[in-house]
Amino acid sequence: MINQVTLVGRLTKDPDIRYTMEGRPVLNITLALNRQYRNSLGEFETDFVLCTLWNKAAENTTKYCRKGSVIGVMGRIQTRNYENQDGKKVYVTEVAADTVKFLGGKPLEDRDLQAAVKM
Amino acid sequence: MINQVTLVGRLTKDPDIRYTMEGRPVLNITLALNRQYRNSLGEFETDFVLCTLWNKAAENTTKYCRKGSVIGVMGRIQTRNYENQDGKKVYVTEVAADTVKFLGGKPLEDRDLQAAVKM
Amino acid sequence: MINQVTLVGRLTKDPDIRYTMEGRPVLNITLALNRQYRNSLGEFETDFVLCTLWNKAAENTTKYCRKGSVIGVMGRIQTRNYENQDGKKVYVTEVAADTVKFLGGKPLEDRDLQAAVKM
Amino acid sequence: MINQVTLVGRLTKDPDIRYTMEGRPVLNITLALNRQYRNSLGEFETDFVLCTLWNKAAENTTKYCRKGSVIGVMGRIQTRNYENQDGKKVYVTEVAADTVKFLGGKPLEDRDLQAAVKM
DNA sequence: TTTT
DNA sequence: TTTT
Numbered sequence: 001m002i003n004q005v006t007l008v009g010r011l012t013k014d015p016d017i018r019y020t021m022e023g024r025p026v027l028n029i030t031l032a033l034n035r036q037y038r039n040s041l042g043e044f045e046t047d048f049v050l051c052t053l054w055n056k057a058a059e060n061t062t063k064y065c066r067k068g069s070v071i072g073v074m075g076r077i078q079t080r081n082y083e084n085q086d087g088k089k090v091y092v093t094e095v096a097a098d099t100v101k102f103l104g105g106k107p108l109e110d111r112d113l114q115a116a117v118k119m
Numbered sequence: 120m121i122n123q124v125t126l127v128g129r130l131t132k133d134p135d136i137r138y139t140m141e142g143r144p145v146l147n148i149t150l151a152l153n154r155q156y157r158n159s160l161g162e163f164e165t166d167f168v169l170c171t172l173w174n175k176a177a178e179n180t181t182k183y184c185r186k187g188s189v190i191g192v193m194g195r196i197q198t199r200n201y202e203n204q205d206g207k208k209v210y211v212t213e214v215a216a217d218t219v220k221f222l223g224g225k226p227l228e229d230r231d232l233q234a235a236v237k238m
Numbered sequence: 239m240i241n242q243v244t245l246v247g248r249l250t251k252d253p254d255i256r257y258t259m260e261g262r263p264v265l266n267i268t269l270a271l272n273r274q275y276r277n278s279l280g281e282f283e284t285d286f287v288l289c290t291l292w293n294k295a296a297e298n299t300t301k302y303c304r305k306g307s308v309i310g311v312m313g314r315i316q317t318r319n320y321e322n323q324d325g326k327k328v329y330v331t332e333v334a335a336d337t338v339k340f341l342g343g344k345p346l347e348d349r350d351l352q353a354a355v356k357m
Numbered sequence: 358m359i360n361q362v363t364l365v366g367r368l369t370k371d372p373d374i375r376y377t378m379e380g381r382p383v384l385n386i387t388l389a390l391n392r393q394y395r396n397s398l399g400e401f402e403t404d405f406v407l408c409t410l411w412n413k414a415a416e417n418t419t420k421y422c423r424k425g426s427v428i429g430v431m432g433r434i435q436t437r438n439y440e441n442q443d444g445k446k447v448y449v450t451e452v453a454a455d456t457v458k459f460l461g462g463k464p465l466e467d468r469d470l471q472a473a474v475k476m
Numbered sequence: 477t478t479t480t
Numbered sequence: 481t482t483t484t
Contacts, residue, residue: 001126001127001128001129001151001152001153001339001479002125002126002127002128002152002191002244002246002310002312002339002359003125003126003127003128003152003154003166003168004124004125004126004242004244004312005123005124005196006121006122006123006240006242006363007120007121007122007123007196008120008121008122008240008365008429008458008460009120009121009122009483010120010483010484011482011483012481012482012483013482013483030481030482030483031483032120032482032483032484033120033121033122033196033483034120034483034484035122036456046482046483046484047122047195047196047197047198048198048481048482048483049122049196049198049212050212067482067483068483068484069483070460070483070484072121072240072365074240074242076166077124077126077152077166077168077196077214078166079166079167079168081477089477091477093168093169093212093213094212095196099393101239101240101365103365103427103460104461120458120483121240121363121365121429121431121458123361123363123431125244125359125361127246127310127339127341127359128479129479129480130478130479131477131478131479132478132479149477149478149479150479151478151479151480152479153479153480155337165478165479165480167477167478167479186478186479187479187480188479189341189479189480191246191359193359193361200481208481210481218274220246220358220359222246222308222341223342239364239365239366239367239389239390239391240363240364240365240366240390240429241363241364241365241366241390241392241404241406242362242363242364243361243362243363243434244359244360244361245358245359245360245361245434246358246359246360247358247359247360248358271358271360271433271434272358273360285360285433285434285435285436286436287360287434287436287450288450310359314404315362315364315390315404315406315434315452316404317404317405317406331406331407331449331450331451332450333434
């Protein structure tokens with residue numbers, strides 16, 4: 001089956017990397033994606049999409065990005081569910097990233113140049 | 120910002136079209152997307168992605184597809200939230216379709232020919 | 239930079255695999271992609287897109303597909319140029335596949351042909 | 358059939374808009390797309406992809422972008438052929454854009470703010 | 477709260 | 481439970 005996603009949006013927070021028990025880096029980010037058209041009330045709306053990055057993608061995003069940075073995420077939509085504290089099933093839909101691109105946005109100061117080179 | 124999704128998967132149910140108060144056709148479907156690789160337990164996993172179709176796309180999908188049909192959905196990821204009966208916020212991530220393709224799958228019997236013509 | 243392509247179309251010929259001098263399998267295919275809308279003359283048109291597949295993707299496509307098979311190709315657009323026998327530069331734009339999906343199609347036999355033409 | 362392309366790259370030239378005999382604006386641009394990985398000689402390579410934009414997309418790109426600007430192009434791959442002056446058939450593969458996004462890049466001076474708002 |  |  002085909003399952004392909006391409007997003008370019010802004011980080012809603014500074015990245016906060018974690019590590020699995022086996023030491024694999026993992027990063028959850030939320031991308032803010034402003035819609036192209038206004039809604040029926042004349043307002044612009046925004047979608048907030050949860051993405052999961054692993055390994056080098058997780059590390060580099062932590063290194064080069066922060067709140068407000070513009071990043072491209074390529075991957076697939078993934079669903080999972082878990083039971084919350086009330087014993088209720090919670091369904092999660094997120095993007096499992098396989099590639100990430102840094103497209104600038106917020107000033108990254110001195111670290112900027114390297115990111116630009118990679119871009 | 121860029122927000123593009125391409126999916127090909129199978130309908131988990133027969134389509135069940137509804138109409139807004141203004142009479143616009145709307146159809147919610149769930150696509151089953153079998154993953155390409157096995158997980159760490161050696162099993163194939165499946166993602167279940169909720170999609171919303173409007174107007175002609177909703178009508179044609181109802182007409183030509185049923186449980187098990189293979190369909191292509193192009194669109195964007197959309198998020199929304201609402202309060203459930205306990206007053207708790209529920210977050211929903213879904214695909215807002217802008218184009219749909221019928222790729223066959225399950226036999227469509229006599230209705231088949233017309234679908235083929237449109238396809 | 240971002241460069242992502244998703245295609246689903248039909249093989250215009252039986253696959254004809256080749257091998258590089260180092261023994262890497264490589265397969266060039268052309269996908270026929272029927273457009274969704276008629277042109278200004280009321281005709282359906284078709285795009286013919288050259289794709290290059292390597293290794294397992296090349297081998298499996300050869301094994302499982304033939305002329306008329308429906309296949310999904312994910313990858314990126316690639317350009318290259320060479321000098322032809324008259325010493326003129328020829329520019330080639332093609333899709334470098336990184337993943338391939340077999341979506342059936344063939345056997346199309348007689349009744350099928352019409353559907354194929356429209357699709 | 359499915360035919361979807363998402364590109365983010367840089368304009369190789371200042372845009373040079375033209376108009377059809379019926380007055381429809383049309384713009385041909387070439388996007389430079391730096392590849393992610395080095396080739397076997399350790400060099401970065403670049404793909405140069407021809408894109409055709411119409412109407413508002415053509416006009417806005419002319420207004421807000423120039424050589425070096427980073428732009429996102431969504432659309433489909435299209436093929437056509439014509440006879441050159443020697444009576445030989447020339448085959449062209451290009452991207453027919455249906456949406457365009459301005460992602461900055463080269464400084465756009467005063468025009469910048471409007472482009473940003475659209476982003 | 478799932479398709480083949 | 482949000483970015484510019």
